[in-house]
Amino acid sequence: MKTAWLGVFAASALLVAGSVQASPELAAKNNCVACHQVDAKLVGPSFKEIATKYAGKDDETGYLVSKIKGGSTGVWGQIPMPPNVNVSDGDAKALAEWISTLK
Incomplete structure (x- = not known):
């Protein structure tokens, strides 16, 4: 029984570690912060301005992904x-998804 719980715990830890959670650190890792900040305009608009502008847009996440990538x-x-x-x-x-939470 102890071995079974250990296996379940290990599998859960792998799932959590494998998921991507966005944060200012992820924005820094991908160089977004060269142009954007959370609260203030730098070269581009702040992440909060972006979130506000696109709040409620159909497929908001998909739209932002297309802008990030393209x-x-x-x-x-x-x-x-x-x-x-x-x-x-x-x-x-x-x-x-993270940017959308900053509204």
């Missing part, structure tokens, strides 16, 4: 956001 132009002014091809799909989704 970049954009003219949405927030003249400075374009370049594509972030090195951001994994999992990181992009986690970042989009």
Whole structure:
């Protein structure tokens, strides 16, 4: 019985460790903070401004993922956001979900 519980615990730990949770650290890891901050405009809009602008949009997460991965132009002014091809799909989704919580 003790061995069975140990196996369940180990499997649970792997699931938690394998999931991507977005945070300022994940934004830093993916270089988002070179242009964005949580509360203030830097080069691009703050994460909170982004969250507010897209709050309630149909497929908000999917839309933000497409902007994170593909970049954009003219949405927030003249400075374009370049594509972030090195951001994994999992990181992009986690970042989009995290940004959406900042409303």
